[in-house]
Structures are given as structure tokens and as C-alpha cells.
Amino acid sequence: MNANNYQKLLQEANLVESRNILKCLQNLLECVQLLEEDPEIIKNSTKEKANLKIRILRLGDKLNVDYSLNSESLESEEVEEFKEAAEPEKVVEVEESKKPKETEQVVESKEEIKSEEKPEIINIIYSKLKKKKTITYNEYFSFYSYVDKITREEPVAIIREESEIAYFIGDTHGSYEESLIIITYFEKILEKSPDVKIIFDGDYVDRNLYDLENLTLITAFFLLHPNNVVMLRGNHEDQKINKYYGFYRNIKDYFIIQDRIDEIYGLILKFFTRLPIIHVLALKASNNEVKRIITVHGGIPVDIEIPSNPVSLDDLESKINFKVPSYEHFDNYMSWLLWSDPKENVIDYELHPETGRHYFGESTFQKFMKINNLDFMVRAHEVLEEGYKFFFNKRLVSLFSTSYYKNRKIGNAVIMRLKEKNGSFNSPEFISINESTMNKDIKENF
Ligand SMILES: [Mn+2]
Secondary structure: OHHHHHHHHHHHHHHHOOOOHHHHHHHHHHHHHHHHHOHHHOOOHHHHHHHHHHHHHHHHHHOOOOOOOOHHHHHOHHHHHHHHHOOHHHHHHHHHHHOOOHHHHHHHHHHHHHHOOOOHHHHHHHHHHHOOOOOOHHHHHHHHHHHHHHOOOOOOOEEEEEEOEEEEEOEOOOOHHHHHHHHHHHHHHHHHOOOOEEEEOOOOOOOOOOHHHHHHHHHHHHHHOOOOEEEOOOOOOOHHHHOOOOHHHHHHHHOOOHHHHHHHHHHHHHHHOOOOOEEEEEEEOOOOOEEEEEEOOOOOOOOOOOOOOOOOHHHHHHHOOOOOOOHHHOOHHHHHHHHOEEOOOOOOEEEOOOOOOEEEOHHHHHHHHHHOOOOEEEEOOOOOOOOEEEEOOOOEEEEEOOOEEOOEEOOOOEEEEEEEEOOEEOOOEEEEOOHHHHHHHHHHHO
């Protein structure tokens, strides 16, 4: 009797696997249960059970649900979650009906943002990512729908702020675990010093496997602390780049519901075109001394027509065409801002004839800093084993804030702090991204 049941369940599981994963999984789970109750029903039941478990885990993976296998699991919370994820048709309906009609979108969303509290989905996503728990498609979709709504209002290219303490983070490139350490550190700092500025300098995706998690964690942190956190755009926040360097592939692997992959990818791409490009910070000491710090992912804007004329940021703001999805549509300024590199032995600027890379030298840099009344520049965009590198008499620093690149450990990643010490500004402090160093730093500095 049991043996018959077992065969029936297994056959049905095989039949429905491609179109009803949930049903398939339920059958496989029942098979495991039967084997546990009565190992005699088939030969080699231990081996068979192991195979079933692998198959179940793999199917669970496809629905991105952590599926721990024990006999209670049929009743567990995960299964409920899992059922939700396995019913795409129903989900589409609900989400579609929530969407405002195209023409009413802007007006409606502004009113909604004013009147409504931050949706619970931010907290759900944030706490799940902090506990390294799996997020379902629906949760991702609600989260990025909210991001889409909140960022739809007129985006700005340049953000200007002031602060007494500021932190800077270079490329994080899918290094989810390290970003978790960074963000846990910032949570502790925000408790002690609620006015710090935290500037992420772009390139959240590509290069490492967990870029969806990394991007989502940083975005959730930004949404929870919009007055403290800034997310700048990097050259990988670009559909043409991240379609080929990992992000799109990772999203595809993550979500089995194929026809909805482009939906969530599309929301994220729209978000990327609304990220600011430049951050200008007036860093204040207690004696009223002020340092002006510019942060950008690549480098300074250069006007190719008249390269000897430094570009003023005020002029740039009205000229720059930044709300575009891909470097193919970038204007000349955007290419420099997101793609260029500083180079010591270049005098003005250099365009590499083969690679098309843009380099700027010290004199062009110093002219730009002078006309814009800037003291120091922070940029990212370069793989650095030590995590940071100074250029141009220490007036420019390049930061790299992941110690993994292409899923390999490459060195020591850091973040940077700027603040006054004893009335004036000390040099930048670099803090290695690991829990004990960061805990020690909080004890010593706050
Ligand atoms: Mn980059």
C-alpha cells in the first residue's frame, strides 16, 4: 500500500515539475515522509531519500526559499512563504491592480509619499537581509516598486550638504557580507552621532555573486536613513554594463518566474537613472573652518572642446544629461564623471585611443578644484588591494570597499572617515572592513 502510494506520488511529482513546482515539492516531501515512516517500501531507501532531499532543496532554491528539510517543515512558516512565491498569476493581479494609471502616476505618488508612513516592506527586507534570510520575489517586487515611487520625483545630479563627520565607501560590487559589516557599524555610529553623513560612491552590482542582496541592503539602509545616507551612481549602475557583468545573470538565476525577471530588472534600472552623480560636502570643524569635499565615482568633468577651461559645478548642473540608462547615451561630462581615472604622469588629460579610457592629470584636476572652491576629492572605480590610494599630493583619494573581486579575495577593503580633531582636520582615517576593527574604532572614537 505504502509502496504504491510512494510510486504514485513520485510519478505525479515528475509530471508536474515543470509547471507546478509547489505541487511537485509537496509530493516529494510526502515521499520523504513515507520513506521515513517505512524505509522498507523501496530498495536503497537511504540513497533514495538523499536524492529526494537534493531535489527538494534545488526546487526550493529556484523559488529562492530556504527550505530546511524535516518532517515539521510542511507546517512551517517557510511553506506559507513558499506557497506565495509559487503562485505567480495571483501575484501579478494584485500588484497590477495596485499600480496607478500611467497618467495619474506622478500626482498620485507625491500625495501618497507625503501622507503615508514608510511601508513595512523596507523593514522586512532590511531585517531579512541582516539575518541573511531569503527574500521572495514578491518582497523584492514590493520593495523596488516603492523605490520606484519614491524616486520618481525630479532627480538631482548634484547633492550639496554639510556635516561635521562624514564616511565614504568605495565600490562594494556585490560584497553583501562586507556591506553587512559596514552597515552594522554605521547603525552603532548613528546611535551615538545622529548627524553623520554616509556616502556610498557607486558600483553596488556586478563582479561578485550577491549583488542583488548588496544593492538591496544598501538601498534599504538609505531609505531608513535618508538624511544620513547618500547613494551615488557608478558606471555599473548602467543597463549596458550590468547586463553583461553579472547582475542581470544573477537576477535571472534568482527568480524562476521567467516572465517577471525583466519587470524587477526594469524597476531597478529606472532607480539607477535617478541616482545622483556628485556629492559636495561642506565639512565643518568647531572653529568654523570648512573643508569642501567632492565625491564622484570616476573623476572630474572635462570639457573636451576647451579642455583648458575647468568646468564649474554650477554650470554643469544645468548642462549635464544624467537621467539616461546607459553609457551609450552619456554626454561627455557623464563619461568623465563615471568612467575616468586620475593618472600622475598625465599633465592635462588623455583619452586612450584603444580602450577609450579617460585619464585626467594633476594640472587639470587642480584647476577644477580651484574654480569650484574644493579642497579634497573622493572617488572609487579602481580595484585596490590596500583599499585606498592617494593621488596628486594627497588631494584626491581613490577608495575600494570590497576585498572580493570576481568572487576571489584580493586584499584589504576599507572605508574612510573625515572629521576634525582638536579644532582642525586631521588626515583621512581608513577603517578596515571587519567586525573587530570596527567595534574597536567605535569604542575609541565615539
Ligand atoms: Mn566603477
